[in-house]
Amino acid sequence: MDRLEFIRNLKQPSEEKIVLLVLDGLGGVQKNRKTELEAAETPNMDRLVKVSEAGLMTPIMPGITPGSGPGHLALFGYDPLEYIIGRGILSALGIRFPIRDGDLAARVNFATIDENNKITDRRAGRIPDEINTKMCEKIREIIIPGIQFFIQTEKDHRAALILRGKKFSENISETDPQKTGVPPLPVHALDNSSETAVTAELINQFLEKVKDKLSNESPANMILLRGFALFPKIPSFEELYGLNACAIAGYPMYRGLASLVGMKVIDVESGVEPQFDRLRELWGKYDFYFVHIKYTDSFGEDGNFEKKVSVIEEVDRNIEKILELNPDVFALTADHSTPVIYKAHSWHSVPVLLKSKWSRHSYVKQFGEKDLQTGSLGIINTLDLMTLIMAHSGRLAKYGA
Amino acid sequence: MDRLEFIRNLKQPSEEKIVLLVLDGLGGVQKNRKTELEAAETPNMDRLVKVSEAGLMTPIMPGITPGSGPGHLALFGYDPLEYIIGRGILSALGIRFPIRDGDLAARVNFATIDENNKITDRRAGRIPDEINTKMCEKIREIIIPGIQFFIQTEKDHRAALILRGKKFSENISETDPQKTGVPPLPVHALDNSSETAVTAELINQFLEKVKDKLSNESPANMILLRGFALFPKIPSFEELYGLNACAIAGYPMYRGLASLVGMKVIDVESGVEPQFDRLRELWGKYDFYFVHIKYTDSFGEDGNFEKKVSVIEEVDRNIEKILELNPDVFALTADHSTPVIYKAHSWHSVPVLLKSKWSRHSYVKQFGEKDLQTGSLGIINTLDLMTLIMAHSGRLAKYGA
Numbered sequence: 001m002d003r004l005e006f007i008r009n010l011k012q013p014s015e016e017k018i019v020l021l022v023l024d025g026l027g028g029v030q031k032n033r034k035t036e037l038e039a040a041e042t043p044n045m046d047r048l049v050k051v052s053e054a055g056l057m058t059p060i061m062p063g064i065t066p067g068s069g070p071g072h073l074a075l076f077g078y079d080p081l082e083y084i085i086g087r088g089i090l091s092a093l094g095i096r097f098p099i100r101d102g103d104l105a106a107r108v109n110f111a112t113i114d115e116n117n118k119i120t121d122r123r124a125g126r127i128p129d130e131i132n133t134k135m136c137e138k139i140r141e142i143i144i145p146g147i148q149f150f151i152q153t154e155k156d157h158r159a160a161l162i163l164r165g166k167k168f169s170e171n172i173s174e175t176d177p178q179k180t181g182v183p184p185l186p187v188h189a190l191d192n193s194s195e196t197a198v199t200a201e202l203i204n205q206f207l208e209k210v211k212d213k214l215s216n217e218s219p220a221n222m223i224l225l226r227g228f229a230l231f232p233k234i235p236s237f238e239e240l241y242g243l244n245a246c247a248i249a250g251y252p253m254y255r256g257l258a259s260l261v262g263m264k265v266i267d268v269e270s271g272v273e274p275q276f277d278r279l280r281e282l283w284g285k286y287d288f289y290f291v292h293i294k295y296t297d298s299f300g301e302d303g304n305f306e307k308k309v310s311v312i313e314e315v316d317r318n319i320e321k322i323l324e325l326n327p328d329v330f331a332l333t334a335d336h337s338t339p340v341i342y343k344a345h346s347w348h349s350v351p352v353l354l355k356s357k358w359s360r361h362s363y364v365k366q367f368g369e370k371d372l373q374t375g376s377l378g379i380i381n382t383l384d385l386m387t388l389i390m391a392h393s394g395r396l397a398k399y400g401a
Numbered sequence: 402m403d404r405l406e407f408i409r410n411l412k413q414p415s416e417e418k419i420v421l422l423v424l425d426g427l428g429g430v431q432k433n434r435k436t437e438l439e440a441a442e443t444p445n446m447d448r449l450v451k452v453s454e455a456g457l458m459t460p461i462m463p464g465i466t467p468g469s470g471p472g473h474l475a476l477f478g479y480d481p482l483e484y485i486i487g488r489g490i491l492s493a494l495g496i497r498f499p500i501r502d503g504d505l506a507a508r509v510n511f512a513t514i515d516e517n518n519k520i521t522d523r524r525a526g527r528i529p530d531e532i533n534t535k536m537c538e539k540i541r542e543i544i545i546p547g548i549q550f551f552i553q554t555e556k557d558h559r560a561a562l563i564l565r566g567k568k569f570s571e572n573i574s575e576t577d578p579q580k581t582g583v584p585p586l587p588v589h590a591l592d593n594s595s596e597t598a599v600t601a602e603l604i605n606q607f608l609e610k611v612k613d614k615l616s617n618e619s620p621a622n623m624i625l626l627r628g629f630a631l632f633p634k635i636p637s638f639e640e641l642y643g644l645n646a647c648a649i650a651g652y653p654m655y656r657g658l659a660s661l662v663g664m665k666v667i668d669v670e671s672g673v674e675p676q677f678d679r680l681r682e683l684w685g686k687y688d689f690y691f692v693h694i695k696y697t698d699s700f701g702e703d704g705n706f707e708k709k710v711s712v713i714e715e716v717d718r719n720i721e722k723i724l725e726l727n728p729d730v731f732a733l734t735a736d737h738s739t740p741v742i743y744k745a746h747s748w749h750s751v752p753v754l755l756k757s758k759w760s761r762h763s764y765v766k767q768f769g770e771k772d773l774q775t776g777s778l779g780i781i782n783t784l785d786l787m788t789l790i791m792a793h794s795g796r797l798a799k800y801g802a
Contacts, residue, residue: 029759070801339759370762370777373764
């Protein structure tokens with residue numbers, strides 16, 4: 001039986017309101033001291049967890065470290081091994097490009113090449129957004145017969161490229177050699193289909209034109225393309241869960257992921273207080289509020305224990321702003337762990353609490369990795385969170401007579 | 402998505418060293434007293450578990466008792482419901498027979514039959530190895546046109562038979578009626594294919610010749626055949642994980658299982674100290690060391706509480722020999738439980754600890770079944786252990802952008 005079909009068939013309407021608060025990369029690992037979450041002073045979360053379902057979640061499967069795409073797809077209830085979101089699509093969504101079925105997207109890096117066509121800087125000295133924007137304008141002057149293309153600044157040296165108008169293939173190699181001193185790689189077909197051959201040829205021609213166009217520029221005189229990806233077909237939150245959902249996320253990638261599953265992406269400044277305030281302003285308009293806080297992950301990747309702790313404490317100090325709205329279901333969790341000792345996404349399970357009027361209690365006294373090991377949920381798969389949320393909000397009918 | 406393909410695609414190289422120490426049948430069950438592991442004095446394991454990932458593992462699925470084959474396949478990360486290793490293949494591997502694709506293997510028991518062809522002893526009085534060897538020599542004089550066969554002493558009344566040179570089928574019935582007072586059973590085809598018919602016919606002819614050949618012998622005047630199995634195709638540890646692995650195991654079956662997944666089988670005397678010493682001698686030569694201690698299982702099957710406890714304590718006393726090598730990942734677990742009160746393999750989950758520099762801590766204070774229920778890993782599937790080991794040793798790339 002198809003899992004999503006199963007859920008869709010059981011869904012029933014409800015007026016109950018749901019908040020899913022995701023602290024990106026929240027999970028940590030002890031090493032001669034507590035984890036970031038255990039060390040943080042979180043009186044509100046600790047009070048909350050005592051009356052919530054509590055536990056840990058495995059993002060993908062034991063040992064597998066998720067990227068942001070798979071991590072969020074799992075949180076949203078889509079099997080990340082079945083629904084694959086390429087980096088190019090994430091970039092396109094991040095710049096709010098109205099991407100559609102058939103489009104091929106790629107991640108662009110502006111780079112510097114020397115007179116022998118060798119890369120001297122894979123990020124063109126991390127050019128400011130203004131230069132990036134100018135270079136994109138220049139590239140837009142290029143004409144490729146028979147197709148449309150869109151290129152738009154993302155941030156710093158990064159941009160997104162979208163091709164439209166032909167039957168494309170995503171099965172082509174990247175042009176970034178991942179090192180300097182060598183020329184950009186040509187695009188190769190990775191299968192034998194005619195679409196793939198056509199796509200590869202077309203992109204190679206485009207890249208030649210880009211090179212000519214930027215030949216007098218400095219430092220951004222070439223582009224590197226990565227993460228070619230076609231627009232994926234994913235059933236929307238509305239279709240799958242009957243949820244009218246919105247995303248209160250400051251960062252492009254998470255806004256993009258949310259829009260991919262049909263959430264309304266809200267304009268908001270990135271930060272705990274502005275995001276929580278925005279939620280309050282919108283309260284009542286949506287069934288489901290996805291709130292994404294980025295900085296726990298950023299400071300985890302920096303290996304900055306104190307800063308990661310301080311973001312968690314900031315969330316805790318402000319969490320009452322959400323709770324006093326009395327959401328029928330409140331879930332607090334993460335897409336993956338980013339332990340400060342590991343300085344990167346990791347495979348470790350993530351803390352979760354789920355509060356509703358139907359939440360079973362546990363012995364957990366503190367919202368921390370160690371305590372949560374004795375929680376009411378045990379260690380579940382992240383993929384199962386949405387079904388639990390649906391159940392707690394009265395949106396899933398009984399299965400079978 | 403194919404699970405092994407998924408893992409293979411994420412694997413990345415690393416220099417980190419891994420030790421997987423398996424205490425066969427370690428798990429126990431309380432009955433008016435602690436389990437064997439809980440009762441054992443294990444100060445070193447208890448110290449270790451406090452800084453390790455800890456928990457329990459379900460070998461196959463809840464309620465399913467594994468044989469040694471499935472138990473170890475799961476430990477090695479191969480789904481035991483997909484990769485089936487017949488007993489015959491295990492026997493052939495156990496005697497270090499260079500088995501290859503297309504070979505059909507069977508487990509041989511020398512038995513005693515009376516003048517009416519009825520079995521009087523299914524183990525021929527557990528003949529010593531010398532008699533077994535002599536009987537095998539006699540059987541080798543038999544000629545079966547068109548095929549080659551190999552028969553070789555395993556131990557006591559047991560031997561291995563391998564057939565080569567035809568397209569065989571393993572889908573045939575066994576000849577051991579599992580009781581005395583009746584004749585050996587003829588081999589029957591279990592499907593309608595012509596290979597199966599030919600294989601059954603051929604083995605029945607062979608058994609007639611064996612009966613003639615041994616008719617004047619005593620007590621071993623017949624053989625019983627069990628566990629017909631074709632050589633299985635399994636991706637190797639090197640291919641799947643990129644691991645250069647060795648097996649430090651004293652018993653033939655475990656040596657065989659290890660060689661089946663491409664581990665180098667090391668010559669070693671069976672026993673905690675000689676096996677640990679051998680590991681030390683080989684340190685640095687391999688990426689992955691599988692150390693298999695048999696006696697926990699043997700004493701579990703005997704129902705000998707004190708002896709099983711003493712093996713566990715012997716391991717604990719010597720474990721520092723391994724730990725002082727500073728393996729990057731050290732995992733201690735079992736293939737299945739063999740509770741002394743049950744005197745056999747059982748379905749109960751097995752203790753596990755996994756120590757690396759990235760191991761999350763728990764409240765577990767003692768390496769025992771009761772304490773481990775509150776561990777950081779919860780109760781995982783044994784199949785997921787290798788993926789965790791790979792992650793902890795830096796050998797798995799992030800999944801998705």
